[in-house]
Amino acid sequence: MDRVMAAMVFNHICDLGSLSAAARALGLSRPMVSRYLDEMEKWAGARLIHRSSRRLTITPAGEEALLKTRSLAQLSLDIGAASGAQIPSGTLRVACAHFTAMHILAPVLPAFMEQYPQLRIEVEINNQPVSLVGERIDVAIRITDNPEPGTIARRLGDCKSVLCASADYLHQHGTPETVDDLTRHNCLYYSGFAGQSWHFLDAQGQSVSVAIKGNLSAGISSLLCESAVAGMGIALVPELEAQEGLAQGALIRLLPELQPKCLPIYGLYLSREHQPAGLRLLLDALSGAAQC
DSSP states (O other), rough: OHHHHHHHHHHHHHSSHHHHHHHHHHHHOHHHHHHHHHHHHHHHHSEEEESSSEEEEOHHHHHHHEEEEHHHHHHHHHHHHHHHHHOOOOOEEEOOOHHHHIIIGGGGGGHHHHOOEEEEEEEEEEEEEOOTTTTTTTTTEEEOSSSOTSSSSEEEEEEEEEEEHHHHHHHHHOOOOSSGGGGSSSSEEESSSSSSSSEEETTSEEEEEEOOSSSEEEEEEHHHHHHHHHHHHHHEEHHHHHHHHHHSSEEEEEOTTSEEEOOEEEEEESOSSHHHHHHTHHHHHHHOOOOO
């Protein structure tokens, strides 16, 4: 963790008297401020602040550390002002689902890494939300209409889905003609969303929902798509996941008069003001490409 940033956070905690006030002043989340304070105390090898339900008290070790962290923070500001624009470097940790990694992140990485060769990117594949603080994640790329609370969510684009099945499945079980017909079919659904309902917009822009059931759910859209190709049921998957199967005739688009609900693509991070090197640059690159 950035010790200079930890020192600046410690200074703000001491000046403002609370972790929450320091978080607001620095544009950080409350958990991130706590994490920086923990890092400072590990660095100092002593308890710097006594915490109670009513107030914070600086310890003698904290008073001594504060003199040094004020000097360190000022030195950092002086160096930054003198050096001007710097080439982004260091490690950027990114968390995302398998689909997001392959279809949203992977296409931009070659040009991005060529442009910023001193950056190192670590990608953590996880189909469930992760703790940005606990897992030391700088940014999580998520397709969701409910971003994790306590994070800053930058909208990068939208993810469109398609309702589809194989010709073999439709030959055996019939082709749904209305959204209500889906209740009589085996539906392959994404386990990452609460409930087992699919949501659409009709030709007039009105919301239409249907409760579905099926014998397979998964947190990986590629598995649902391959299962649909194999004739196991009807799937609702991202268009990018299904485009090869649709182009080759292995999958057939269903109920084309309905538009499956479009989900936002977000970059989630913890601080507007104090970001790791390259974070804004990566989000800028994804913002132009994250349409699926």
